[in-house]
Amino acid sequence: MPMNSIILALPQSFQRAATEIADEPTVRFVIYSHLADMAEQLNKISISDAIVWVWPDRMPRSDQMRMVMQAVERHLHSGGTLDCFPPPFEKSRREDWEDLQSVCTEAVRMLTGPARGFDARVIDHYGPLGDEVPKFHLTMSLGVSPRKGGDKFHGWQILVFLEQLRQNKKGRKRSKPPELMYLRDQKIKKQEQPPHMKQRGREPH
Numbered sequence: 001m002p003m004n005s006i007i008l009a010l011p012q013s014f015q016r017a018a019t020e021i022a023d024e025p026t027v028r029f030v031i032y033s034h035l036a037d038m039a040e041q042l043n044k045i046s047i048s049d050a051i052v053w054v055w056p057d058r059m060p061r062s063d064q065m066r067m068v069m070q071a072v073e074r075h076l077h078s079g080g081t082l083d084c085f086p087p088p089f090e091k092s093r094r095e096d097w098e099d100l101q102s103v104c105t106e107a108v109r110m111l112t113g114p115a116r117g118f119d120a121r122v123i124d125h126y127g128p129l130g131d132e133v134p135k136f137h138l139t140m141s142l143g144v145s146p147r148k149g150g151d152k153f154h155g156w157q158i159l160v161f162l163e164q165l166r167q168n169k170k171g172r173k174r175s176k177p178p179e180l181m182y183l184r185d186q187k188i189k190k191q192e193q194p195p196h197m198k199q200r201g202r203e204p205h
Contacts, residue, residue: 006050007075009038011057011087032056035064042071049080049120055104057087059096065103069111076120083123084108 009030028045032038035056051072060068076082084104089097108124110116 005046005048006052007042007045007048009042009051009053011054013057013087014054034058035060035068039064039067039071042068042075048075049078051075051080052083052085054085055087055100057093057096057100059100059103065107069107072111073116073118076118078119080120081123082111082120 005026005028007028007030009032012031012033015031028048030038030041030045032041053072072082086097086101086104105124108122111118112122
């Protein structure tokens with residue numbers, strides 16, 4: 001792994017990312033089942049100065065949170081960037097998502113507090129997104145109910161979410177989603193077309 005590759009840490013619901021997404025030499029995937037697992041993986045790989053962290057979709061234990069914060073500090077103790085993103089919002093798990101928001105926001109506050117002397121630039125997208133952006137916005141949602149029960153995300157959903165992270169990181173917003181002709185309202189489509197000239201019949205002599 002290149003010394004300065006980007007670490008992309010994703011919860012286990014994204015496990016297909018490692019097999020269905022084309023390899024990127026500058027990106028190292030860390031697919032974790034819980035935060036202690038993430039910490040263990042981070043401690044085994046080369047130092048990176050850039051980490052993109054998608055928070056877990058289940059409430060972490062406090063001891064797991066401490067372990068992963070120490071592992072993150074190991075990579076970024078000399079500076080760098082840590083981007084924290086919320087897990088994809090799902091309507092059926094609204095309460096869990098909102099509870100996680102407060103826990104993760106507090107963890108970022110502790111990590112960046114003056115007592116720790118953490119020099120890396122930390123960008124917390126969970127707090128602002130949760131407060132200011134509708135939960136079904138493209139930057140944070142895969143839809144109303146992308147999966148049922150314990151089913152994992154489909155490969156295309158992973159690609160969509162990662163693309164949203166990339167667009168968000170670049171500070172760009174899509175003006176509107178691409179239109180698929182076969183899904184468009186036929187009435188609207190008809191209104192967009194120029195009116196046809198009515199042919200006039202011959203007037204009687």
